Amino acid sequence: MKFDYKFQHILTLKEREKEETYSLYEESVRQFERAAKNLYELLKKKEVLEQFQSEKLETGFSIQKIRHHQLFINNLEETIDYWQKQVMATRNEMKHWEEKLLESNIEVKKYEKMxxxxxxxxxxxxxxxxxxxxxxxxxxQFQHRKGN
Structure with missing residues (x-):
């Protein structure tokens, strides 16, 4: 006699959904890491520029160069704002897929337990x-032995 699980098809579908969700979660983690890395590099760049400008102000810096650096820092701040929003958006997406993955794991476990x-x-x-x-x-056998 062979064991036949009546919900095997559903279990297979749930496992496939879990794998797809895991792939989407991994991709969202990569996107978050890329955005966070870009943000970090920009913040580091801004810090170096501000340090450089501060040093030059002490030793003497032309007004034209101060304006140029300040304009560059302002543009950098706008880019930083953009990447901060990207980091938040990718973090939210990553959390969303993490929750979906957790739900998928629970569903698969339920069917496996069943x-x-x-x-x-x-x-x-x-x-x-x-x-x-x-x-x-x-x-x-007892009847046969008894009969004999």
Whole structure:
């Protein structure tokens, strides 16, 4: 007798959904890491520029160069603002997929647990059937010995 799980097709679909969700989660993590790296590099660049400008102000810096550096820093700040928004958006997307992955894991576990319970029940039925068969064989053998 072969074990046939009645929800195997659903379990297979749930496992496939889980794998797809995991792929989307991994991609969202990569996007978040890229955005965070870009933001970090821009913040570091801004820090270096501000340090450079501060040093030059102490030693003497022309107004034209001060304006040029300040304009560059302002443009850099706008870019930083953009990347901060990107980091937040990618973080939110990453959290979304993480939650979906958690839900998928729970769904798969539910069906796996149901499969395990069903298999145990199936094993009990097989054991009961085999025990009954053995009892019948023993009774028949006993009848044959008694008859002789």
């Amino acid at each position: 499969k395990d319970k069903s298999y145990k029940y199936f094993q009990e039925l097989i054991n009961t059937y085999e025990n009954n068969q053995m009892d019948e064989i023993a009774a028949i």
